[in-house]
Amino acid sequence: MPEEEYQNLFETREKFRRQLRDGLLEDRIVEIDVKEHPAAPMEIFSNSGMEEIGMQIQEILPGFMGGKTKRRKVKVHEAREILLDEEEKRLVDMDQVSRLAIERVEHSGIVFLDELDKIAGREGGHGPEVSREGVQRDLLPIVEGTTVHTRYGLVKTDHVLFIGAGAFNVAKPADLIPELQGRFPIRVELTSLNKDDFVRILTEPENALLKQYAALLQTEGVQVEFRPDAIDEIAQIAEDVNREAEDIGARRLHTVMEKVMEEISFKAPDITPKKFSIDRPYVQSQLKDILKNQDLRRFIL
Secondary structure: OOHHHHHHHHHHHHHHHHHHHOOOOOOOEEEEEEEOOOOOOEEEEOOOOOOEEEEOHHHHOOOOOOOOEEEEEEEHHHHHHHHHHHHHHHHOOHHHHHHHHHHHHHHHOEEEEOOHHHHOOOOOOOOHHHHHHHHHHHHHHHHHOOEEEEOOEEEEOOOOEEEEOOOOOOOOHHHOOHHHHOOOOOOOOOOOOOHHHHHHHHHOOOOOHHHHHHHHHHOOOOEEEEOHHHHHHHHHHHHHHHHHOOOOHHHHHHHHHHHHOHHHHHHHHHOOOOEEEEOHHHHHHHHHHHHHOHHHHHHHO
16 A cells, blocks of 8 residues: 555544534544344242252353344444443453352352231131242242242242231231241341431432422423422421321332422423422411311321
8 A cells, every 4th residue: 555545544434433522523424343142041930939040041052142243324323332332341251240149149149038927827727828838938948948940040048037028017028938937036126216216308319309309300401409398397297197197118208299399390380489498387388278178188198
């Protein structure tokens, strides 16, 4: 290749490289060779429905599924994500990842069994009671320690920490079968949430309710600011309603917040001014009728 043509080619390549780095070619259509995705794994269940065997057709016939490539036309920014994803997969040894994951699960795994009170029931009953006891007996070998079949390999649950939780306001832990009771020797009673807890729940989490409402109204061009006295009042109302009615914990904040923000949410497209500050008097004005009426409070909040 003559030196002049080589220089022109080099300058053209550098020009495209600068445009690419400056983001000027993001919507340009390019053609890339993409590896076809393998078919979903075939899962075989035994008659009992409890044993699962994962079978990858790609492993049986290598190159038959997922080994081919096809040409696709995509935009530059999409092509970059596809190529980066393929390169990342080449750098990761999935067998090693699976082995490490299984090892960590077996030695540091935690399984949280929520609403354990829903399956509390003793033998000698009929109908739903029998099915509850059956669920307990299915859980028992897993909690005691067994080997579980997964698509990534066999996992031993001998050293996995199991934590059970439940309201137990209708049933009680003694209604569980004796074998399952013995597998949860440490029992802790949780106290009800107070106003300070509700304030933290409203403000500290990344997806806190206040942030969600602010982001939702911002889509309509409305900026909402929750003053500290308003947050304090919402938390106090949630605590009072939980104490006087059924204690449903932090779920009470959803109904209280929905009632406080109902008018603003409904009028958001036409509200003026577009910046709104919510304080204690506003919260009290939105909830005063409901708080005075015991029946309304029971059914609305």
